Amino acid sequence: MNTLKLHPLSSFLPVETLDHIFRNLSREELCPVLLLNSFFHDAASRVLYRCIAELTAKQVIILVRTLSKSDIYPPLVRELIIGLEETRVTGNFFRLLHRALQRLNAVTSLTIEFSHFDNTRELTWIFDGCVFSLKSFTTSIRSDLSLANFLGMQPDITELCLRGFQSGQPFTLPTSALPKLKSFRAVHSGPCLLTEIIRGRPIEGVSLSLYGGDTFQSLDTLLLSTSTIRRLTIMSFDTDKPNILLPEVAARLPELEALHIVVLMAQYTLDVLREASPLLSRFRALRYLTFMAPGAPASVDEERSIAAQWHESCPTLKTIILPRGMVWFQREGKWTSWNDTEHPPILL
Incomplete structure (x- = not known):
């Protein structure tokens, strides 16, 4: 019987232990390990290529070229992040990327x-x-029919983020597409795109942008999920008073557990925050609330008072973030912030 010859290290250093050690190394520390010997190369490669993120444009090009030619490294990749938002690339790069993606099985x-x-x-x-x-897909590629067709061939996606602009083409998804989708985020989204994504799918978490004129129609699409939406993040570009969103959201999603609102165009005042208090009583399970908007900053004591009023109207609230950016939570019957304690609460 032939005896399998292994590197001496393998006799006393299990691969699992080596994997754990390498996972605690930075990319810069891990790369030289690849050159030590074949045993270390194999173990380090599995860690280095498993999750690829935070690359410069130059590193992206080197990576894509490597993946497009190799039969060894592409099967190791589980997570890949390519961020070229600040770089204009050539047609040759797109063709190279196409070949690399075809190898990522x-x-x-x-x-x-x-x-x-x-x-x-x-x-x-x-x-x-x-x-x-x-299972997770994020892209800035424009939302058109071609992208919809691609999504229709990815039945296992549970998390989807579309950051691209909508094109003039219709974005139409087959009803059988994305049957497992749980979380959806969109940056440049109108009611039509939201409807196509949310309708008939078990979505529980949504992040969307609201624009003047489409606010109510976009919020209506949240009713199309087959599951109860528990988490909602809103980026509002509307110029109406920011607290107008609270009753509109509560009327559609009274079982919401986490609500995060960032208002960019409308100014808030202390009166706006106080007027929002009775509106929160419509939420039956809200635990986490963020409300950020431009305006003259309130004092710490004023925000503390607002947090107490909001909790009085909505007793289920556990954590509140107001425009100063301070995190408010209740401890020993009093509303306090991170500045008042060394042990902040765990956020959702």
Whole structure:
């Protein structure tokens, strides 16, 4: 019987132990390990390629070129983040990226973001011929029919983030698409796109942007989920009083547990915050509330008073973040903030 010859280290250093050690090294510390010997190379490669993120544009190009030519490294990739928002790339790069993506048969989490200039092109073709099955997908590629068709071929996605602009083409999803979708985030989204994504799917968490004129229609789409939405984040570009959102959200999602509102165009005042207090009584299970808006900052004591009033109207509230950015929570019957304690609460 032939005896398998292994590197001496393998006789007393289990691969699991080596993997644990390498996972605590930075990318810069891990790269030299690849050159030590074949045993270390194999173990370090599994860790280095498992999750690929935070690369410079130059590193992205080197990585994509490596993945497009190698048969060894692509099967190791589970999570890949390519962020080229500040870089304009050439057609040759897109073709190289296409070949690399075709080799990633085991990736489950994919983030691909390009510059505004590049996103004006039709880029969904870079996914043609890919065999991976994603669970999480984030992209800045424009939301058009080609992207909808790609999503229709990814039945295992549970987390989806569309950061691209809507095109003039219809964005139409088959009713059978995205059957497992639980979380959806959209940056440039109107009621039509929201309807296509949310309708008939078990979504429990949504992040969306609201624009003047479409606010109520966009909020109406939240009723189309087959599950109860528990978490909602709103980025509002509307110029109406910011507290107008609270009763509109409560009327549609009274079982909401976490609500985060960031208002960019409308100014808040202390009176606006006080007027919001009785509106919160419509929420039956709200535990986490963030309300950020531009305006003259209130004092710490004034925010403390607002937090107490909001909790009185909505007793289920556990954590509140107001425009100063301070996190308020109740301890020993009093509302306090991180500045008052060394042991802040665990947020959702």
